[in-house]
Amino acid sequence: xxxxxxxxxxxxxxxxxxxxxxxxxxxxxxxxxxxxxxxxxxxxxxxxxxxxxxxxxxxxxxxxxxxxxxxxxxxxxxxxxxxxxxxxxxxxxxxxxxxxxxxxxxxxxxxxxxxxxxxxx
Numbered sequence: 001x002x003x004x005x006x007x008x009x010x011x012x013x014x015x016x017x018x019x020x021x022x023x024x025x026x027x028x029x030x031x032x033x034x035x036x037x038x039x040x041x042x043x044x045x046x047x048x049x050x051x052x053x054x055x056x057x058x059x060x061x062x063x064x065x066x067x068x069x070x071x072x073x074x075x076x077x078x079x080x081x082x083x084x085x086x087x088x089x090x091x092x093x094x095x096x097x098x099x100x101x102x103x104x105x106x107x108x109x110x111x112x113x114x115x116x117x118x119x120x121x
Contacts, residue, residue: 005038008076012046014053017063018070042077044086044118047093051111051118061106068097086121093118 010016050067053059059067071077071094079087093114096103104110 005040005076008040008074011067011070012040012042012050012077014050014059014067018066019063038076039078040076042071042079042090044090044121047090048115048118051115054106055108055111055115061100064097064106064111065100068094072098086118089117089121 007016007021011018011021050059050064054061054064079090097106097114100106
């Protein structure tokens with residue numbers, strides 16, 4: 001089995017889903033607690049790439065939600081600098097993707113809007 005850092009990288013690019021890696025809430029908690037020993041850079045292009053998988057029907061809205069929750073739950077992902085121009089926008093979009101119950105169901109139109117917004121950063 002891959003180490004946790006490699007699994008995080010695979011989840012980030014959509015090679016595996018978070019729900020494939022962990023099957024229970026207990027496993028999620030253990031997995032996420034073990035991600036603070038390393039740091040992976042999160043860039044707007046990472047979110048664009050994942051949203052493009054959704055737009056091309058390779059990922060479902062549920063998979064996008066799980067992916068966004070994973071990014072929020074782990075300590076492994078960070079932006080290069082909190083002062084970067086894209087910091088707030090990037091994390092705002094990830095937060096919205098993680099909470100369709102609050103922010104509304106993800107649609108292709110909304111995903112394309114996010115992609116367009118992220119490309120301007």
